[in-house]
Structure formats: C-alpha cells, structure tokens
Amino acid sequence: KEQTVDEAIELIGFGKFQFIALFAAGFCFMADSMEVGLLAFLSIVLKHEWGLTSAQAATMTALVFVGEFIGTLSIGRLGDIYGRRPMFLAAGTIICVAGSTTALAQNFSQVCVIQFFVGVGIVSETCDIS
Numbered sequence: 001k002e003q004t005v006d007e008a009i010e011l012i013g014f015g016k017f018q019f020i021a022l023f024a025a026g027f028c029f030m031a032d033s034m035e036v037g038l039l040a041f042l043s044i045v046l047k048h049e050w051g052l053t054s055a056q057a058a059t060m061t062a063l064v065f066v067g068e069f070i071g072t073l074s075i076g077r078l079g080d081i082y083g084r085r086p087m088f089l090a091a092g093t094i095i096c097v098a099g100s101t102t103a104l105a106q107n108f109s110q111v112c113v114i115q116f117f118v119g120v121g122i123v124s125e126t127c128d129i130s
Contacts, residue, residue, distance in 0.1 A: 024088070028125045031095050035118050039064060042102070046111065056108055063112050067119020075124040087124065094121030 003011070043057040052060075079087040098117040105111040 025125075028088075028092050028095070031092070031099070032122045032125060035095060035099055035122060036064070038099075039115070039118075042111075046108075050108060052108060060108070060112055060115055063116045064119035064122070067116040067121075068123035069119075070116075071120035071123040075120070091121050091124030094118075094124065 039061055043052075043061060046052055046060070047054070047057045075087055075091065094117055098114050098121055102111065102114050102118070105114055
C-alpha cells in the first residue's frame with residue numbers, strides 16, 4: 001500500500017533524532033539571526049571607532065551578502081557530494097569561528113574578509129537543511 005508523505009511522517013513519529021535535529025537547526029538559525037542583527041551594530045560602532053565612511057560601512061554589510069551568494073553556489077553542491085550532516089557542521093563551525101574572529105579584527109580589510117565568511121556560513125546552514 002502506498003503512503004502519503006503525511007502518513008509516513010505520522011508513522012515515524014517524533015523521537016530523539018527529530019528532537020536533536022530540531023534543536024540543532026533552531027540553534028543555528030538563532031546564531032544566523034544574531035550575526036545579521038549584530039552587523040547593524042557593528043557598522044555603527046566601527047564607523048565611529050575607526051572613522052569609516054558610509055560607503056565602507058555599506059561595503060562591510062554587502063560582503064556578508066556576497067558571501068551568502070558564493071556560499072549558495074558552492075555549499076549545496078558540496079552537501080550533495082559529502083552529505084548534509086558534514087556540511088551542516090561545517091556551516092556552524094564557519095559561523096562560530098568567523099563571528100568570534102570579528103572581535104579580533106584590527107582593521108577594515110580584516111573585518112571585510114571575516115564578514116564574507118560569516119555570509120558563507122549563514123547561507124550554508126539553509127542550503128544544508130533544504
């Protein structure tokens with residue numbers, strides 16, 4: 001007998017695996033939203049502290065989205081080759097490392113490179129789940 005998707009999901013139920021997957025995805029999406037939200041504050045603070053122009057602050061923000069674009073093109077394909085789980089873990093690691101490294105940046109160029117990788121990590125989690 002053929003089953004619908006809804007029937008198959010009901011048959012499987014909600015167990016330990018589903019709870020862990022839900023927690024991991026929720027935690028990573030929380031980290032994503034925090035990174036994007038903090039970008040707005042980072043732009044304002046660095047504009048004041050380092051004397052950045054509005055164009056430089058906008059460039060820093062734009063590089064996150066450039067990273068997301070590049071990440072979309074590459075991470076989904078890598079997930080097909082190596083599996084979703086390793087890519088999901090790599091995405092979480094990229095966000096954690098790049099997000100933390102932002103605090104250590106000494107100049108505008110370093111922040112730009114780091115924010116690019118933040119963008120790669122942010123979109124990588126979404127690509128791996130879908």
